[in-house]
Amino acid sequence: MKRLVTGVIALLMPVALTACGQAIAAPVPAPRAAAAPQQAYAVGVRTLTFGRGTARPLPTIAWYPAASGSAGDAPRRNVPLADGRFPIVLYSHGLHSMPAHHAALTTRWAAAGFVVVAPAYPYTNLRTARFDRGDVRNQPADAWHVINQVRVLNDVPGDLFAGRLDTARVAAAGHSAGGYTTAGMFTRGHSARLRGGIVIAGGMRDTFGGPPAAMLFVHGGADPTVKLATARSAYDRTPWPKGFLTLPGQRHGEYMGPGQPGFDQIMATMTDFLRWTLYGDATARGRLPADAQRPGVTRWEGRI
Template structure:
């Protein structure tokens, strides 16, 4: 389902610095966009642990070719910043990640003014957040998910009014089955999805066995099952945590390298967003119609 736009060429601009008072390091972003067309929807993308604005090209380039402006911040946990588990700043990185997305959404016009004419070609009414792994939990917070505290009380509401939909790829499940390591170092991985009312597509791998939870791959479907409708759940039967290599070709984290699987995730995301943002429903309708012929490679449910 690669884009059939007349001009599939894209352009990327990096690094752009976004004002983020109180942040210990500058917030930098990359913008990738089509070279033509107007009224372009926006994806703000949150990377997984240790990555940066330079990752996820197989996803981002395909989204831009499909007609999206994609903005990628580098979060504090990027390996290039050297903030590890034992760093005293790590305990609050999850909050800084959310603040990063707020900063991007609040200053989107200023960001796009620094790029090649995208400021005049953006549709401000069609903005989505997307994330992978830790980035999926970050994006979920923008859509209304909260974090349970040690007493099981839902915490602060971090939702942002500019984001009208989102896609959560390999999103953290509930925190009652965290491994001892995760409970000690990642106590914020206790999401409460009951308030995530915004439309969302949840993408999970049928063979994604996390070392952070004692549960199996179904842990990554909680964002679908425990949130109110409207939601869709795409499960890639043989997919592991990087779902074929979302972060890049032949990267070390990829345990199930499969470019076709990556393309499926990218195209499903584009199709779902085009439908949900009321741009064009044809691709998502065709995607749904194709579920029966997927030969057990993937499945799709909705509520």
């Protein structure tokens, strides 16, 4: 597996949505979101030092909308954030990977108006001296710790993020083992601020529970690492608004590379999913089926 991959309900309706004759619980209402950005931002980047004790260091990269510069420029370190308050997206890498390997996704989300934070998990990242595949079970708690630490920065005078985070609106996304980590955050007892999840080439070992949250699954139809049936099982067991984007014939993540077949479709779909779930953008919700469709390359289904 290559290094890159080794490793947005309408206005958040407070009533049940119904699709295909099945009632689907809507996410828990939150204070009204700011309008979704209509422009692309330049991107800033900073490094944060978190950890759950000395045994679980969680160095984290954060990409964010920058106040100056041009969209499409390389991210600039520690520059001021753009005006406004931006939702948080937690991104989880896969086995033997690193947050920076997923910058093709994370920088595009930052440019679209999200603060994207990505920890390096202590025992599954590429550089760990003590690799442990089984430690994935501990990573949802790591992810929550990072989210909570980032939220604190919104109230720290003088911090780069002070007054710039919409801490009531959070989503999670991840690839492969990071997809399992993401799904594992949506179990019973999770915070209602977690409003959406994107599982890329992953599945769910536990049972979805807690406050409703929309879920998007992205999967290669010929994935030899995490079988399509595994993701389909997780999708079928998801009791909330949900979508599934299949890339027929593709494997474990080559579609995550710019220029690869399906990349434009997955990026448009994931970004509009985030705009919908975190900004309440009803227009983005309506675009999802068209975002996801490219005959012969992608296939979409959903109850959203």
